[in-house]
Amino acid sequence: MADGEGFEPSTPNLGGNFVIIDGKKYSITPLEPNNKSFDTHIDFKDYEIYLSKKYSNKKYARIQYNHARNYQELLINPSKFLTIPSGQRRNIMKAMMCLAKYLGCYEEYKSKLKNYGIKWSNEDTAFKGFLSIFNKKHNTLPEYLKKVWLHLSNDEKILVKFLAVTGLRAGEGINSFNLIISLNSKKKLDDYYNKELNVLEHFKFGDLFLRGTKNTYISFVSQELITEICHCEPINYNALHCRFKRRGFKLRLKELRSFNNTFVRKSDVISELTDILAGRVPKSVFCRHYLAEDMLKFSKQVLMIQEGLMNALFES
Numbered sequence: 001m002a003d004g005e006g007f008e009p010s011t012p013n014l015g016g017n018f019v020i021i022d023g024k025k026y027s028i029t030p031l032e033p034n035n036k037s038f039d040t041h042i043d044f045k046d047y048e049i050y051l052s053k054k055y056s057n058k059k060y061a062r063i064q065y066n067h068a069r070n071y072q073e074l075l076i077n078p079s080k081f082l083t084i085p086s087g088q089r090r091n092i093m094k095a096m097m098c099l100a101k102y103l104g105c106y107e108e109y110k111s112k113l114k115n116y117g118i119k120w121s122n123e124d125t126a127f128k129g130f131l132s133i134f135n136k137k138h139n140t141l142p143e144y145l146k147k148v149w150l151h152l153s154n155d156e157k158i159l160v161k162f163l164a165v166t167g168l169r170a171g172e173g174i175n176s177f178n179l180i181i182s183l184n185s186k187k188k189l190d191d192y193y194n195k196e197l198n199v200l201e202h203f204k205f206g207d208l209f210l211r212g213t214k215n216t217y218i219s220f221v222s223q224e225l226i227t228e229i230c231h232c233e234p235i236n237y238n239a240l241h242c243r244f245k246r247r248g249f250k251l252r253l254k255e256l257r258s259f260n261n262t263f264v265r266k267s268d269v270i271s272e273l274t275d276i277l278a279g280r281v282p283k284s285v286f287c288r289h290y291l292a293e294d295m296l297k298f299s300k301q302v303l304m305i306q307e308g309l310m311n312a313l314f315e316s
Helices: 044-054 058-070 078-083 086-103 106-115 125-135 138-149 154-166 170-185 223-230 237-246 255-266 271-277 285-290 295-314
Strands: 018-021 024-030 038-040 199-201 218-220
Touching: 044 058, 044 086, 058 086, 078 086, 078 106, 086 106, 138 255, 138 295, 154 170, 154 223, 154 255, 154 295, 170 223, 170 237, 218 271, 218 295, 255 271, 255 295
Parallel strands: none
Antiparallel strands: 018 024, 024 038, 199 218
């Protein structure tokens, strides 16, 4: 915002290195010829407040904010999206779309992306997915775990078991692991863990587990494993990663999610329920309007599958 004045977004103009809103020109120009940072007259403090109200997940809001600040040049020159690695491009596009909505130039920016030939996904996404299926090394995980087991503390061993049976992403799993410990110390574990169904209800803690496109809703976990976790100390992912790096081991915690999802699906759990356990709610009419499940029966089924999964990983 120029001179700290507020404004109501209206019809914008994205021509040149500026945006025009309500007749006022907001420039986007390099500070220095070789400086990648850009000086805009957009009030990023106000934008930060906007994001905090838009997203309940503070971490996700911060990511959106950082991308908007670091890549604001893309508002003027979308062609530079092509210089961004494909693995990062989609998230940065989301951040720029969010910034465009804030500025009131969303429809024009969408049109500009189309004119530049910028798409949400690469044409080879399907082929990459095909290759990914056959490049996974699930058969080497049991041997890998045997090698690293001696280098793990007792608490870390319990964390690995927890990640294996839940299929949570590494960050989600550690957040959940630490939350169990914290709530138990406050005698509030029942707010998170439903003993009757043996299920962790992640959806009750949206700031941690509902992150826009990457969500997790529930995880079935035995009471025995929950009790073990309650006696652990909180774990820091970065510290664990650095220790493994110093010892020359690759940290393959992320692969446990893929192993879990594949094992569950091969154990006769329909794909829609497998997706829900993985935090993906299918968009099909069947899933959203007709799929119903006896949660107690499903819980028992999943816990039995987890026993077989643990045997496959740790006793093969």
